[in-house]
Amino acid sequence: MARVGIIGIGHGVFGRRSDATVQELAFEAFRLAVEDAGLSRDEIDASVIGSVPEYHKQRSLAGVVQEYLGLNPKPTWLTEVACASGSAAIRTAWMAIRSGVHRVVAVIGCQKMTELSTPEILALMGRVGEVQWESIFGTTFPAYYAMFANRHMHEFGTTREQLSQVAVKNHYYGARNPVALFRKEVTLEKAGASEDVSSPLQVFDCCANADGAACVILADEARARHAPKEPVWLDGMGCATASMSVLRRPDLVGLPSATEAAAQAYRMAEVGPNDIQVADVHDCFTIAEIMAYEDLGFCAKGEGGRFIADRRPYIGGKVAVNVDGGLKAKGHPIGATGVSMTCEIVKQLRGEAGERQVPEAKIGLTHNVGGIGQYCFVQVLRKD
């Protein structure tokens, strides 16, 4: 099978970026990635933009970004699958290269979440659940994940404190990530005594909206082997879906799309969950990270609460999870998030993660969920 390598990464600062338009955010990450890859811009054959267009005032976002990056007349298009849009863009670029159509493709995940007013944002987000039968009855994002949390607590005895332990870990690492939105630690007491959002989820169980962009540059095997830095290979690529309507799901304690996408990625990379040393998973809510431990096979179903309580997802534990701070502390500019995850794993496998470095990491994973699990993309990344 033709291998596809990541030869460059670039990551802007996530946060309230009123200093920059979305195309300027895209450029910030793109410039870093091009430098990192040691490329001239002319060597890039195409770009793919991961973003959720409706949060921006500008329509036709890919066109604006392509012009601003100076990439005309090269091809571009945008991929959208809610919060997994960045991973769909990477999957598209990966296929473009494997197909032999392009040799070098830039993937830019970019998102401004603060252009619209808060009521406008809430109205948009509310409609990511199934509109005809679910969100019309008030199932916002936090409400869906609160259902998952309640059910997980009921079936497996997961505790309120275990939810907070996820937030504590992610803030601990986020405090050490210079591109994170929240660069400060939080105590277990504080994380468990914040305001209710949708019971049992409190403020500290929810990730925060942010503006931001991230970029990865993919190349075919021959080109990747000539890059200045050792390439990181996209060896396992999984993508699966589940019903939008949670009422049609078999249960509420995991995401079937994640289990299926992980199985595909492990099979393609010929590895298993025990081989993964570092992972970025989709912790839009603390319960989502606990379910991800289980769905990815890091522990058995129902044991995710104990997994965090025993500090198994810390550096030095079984597998280091979200040691960039996760969506929770790094912030969640939805279209950028998948690309940001891949950047972090590349950084880890290269040994460039500084005080957050997972020792001797050779195999890593990303797990990027769209919506409430109607989509999930899993990547297994490896260095030679």
Add this chain to the structure above:
Amino acid sequence: MARVGIIGIGHGVFGRRSDATVQELAFEAFRLAVEDAGLSRDEIDASVIGSVPEYHKQRSLAGVVQEYLGLNPKPTWLTEVACASGSAAIRTAWMAIRSGVHRVVAVIGCQKMTELSTPEILALMGRVGEVQWESIFGTTFPAYYAMFANRHMHEFGTTREQLSQVAVKNHYYGARNPVALFRKEVTLEKAGASEDVSSPLQVFDCCANADGAACVILADEARARHAPKEPVWLDGMGCATASMSVLRRPDLVGLPSATEAAAQAYRMAEVGPNDIQVADVHDCFTIAEIMAYEDLGFCAKGEGGRFIADRRPYIGGKVAVNVDGGLKAKGHPIGATGVSMTCEIVKQLRGEAGERQVPEAKIGLTHNVGGIGQYCFVQVLRKD
């Protein structure tokens, strides 16, 4: 080079479809395509959705469509590049198959344009031009194309009557297409005496918003050769971009993205403009079709007006253009349009186009423009 074949097509009726949600429209086209391909749904490995999400009340459209088509847990994602979103979806599926990742992929272009109010639609459309420096000064879609028309008239002597002749042709053929929005002919007098929209463009120079969906099913060469109908091959695939800002374009009498995308597609298919017997081109405005004749090389730059005046794009002329009615008479459900174009060319190459049939058509082309030419996708399709 690995060939990718189209083994099934399905096309719903375009129009004000208050009878159906967007996922129901998608299903209508999908069901026809699956039947046409003689497939069981289980044989479909993935889907790609072409749509512009912001026109729908439902967010996360790919997820809703995937569930409604019964395709969970297969992968899906949405592609967006304004009015070329459907062609970006086909390009994505084509690469997915060429890469060996998937064997059979369903592409669904679907769009409701009538869910939002007219002022909401106009506000969205206004922002498809460059927001910071152009659309803020009032450059709506008709205004951009009116500039193109004025400049074309000034430089080449193109006439108001020639614009109307495009509308007359497209309505003539639209009247013979059972899935078209406007199934009636229009006289030259009537087409040239309609209300001004943005001078010199009048009502009959503009395509109409419509709801609708279309579906094509793509397969790898081996699978395509076992389909019940003779496959139509996607042999030339071009995609190019130009600056969003028309003020940064070299001129206003053509679309540089179209010239470049056409060159790519011709080169890949090893054909030239004189080999094309039937084409579906992006006539969002009558002037756009005239520029397309030139950009695609059907005639020289500046001769597009005479080309229509001489009835060269009619059946029996040099190349039959938009004999399904085009965007003008068929209607323009933006995300569906690119897929609809491909459906029509497949139908023509199969000899299934009834009274609109181009005799002995073996090579056809689609030309799908996004926005005001910031994107263009060109396909060369062929039967063996």
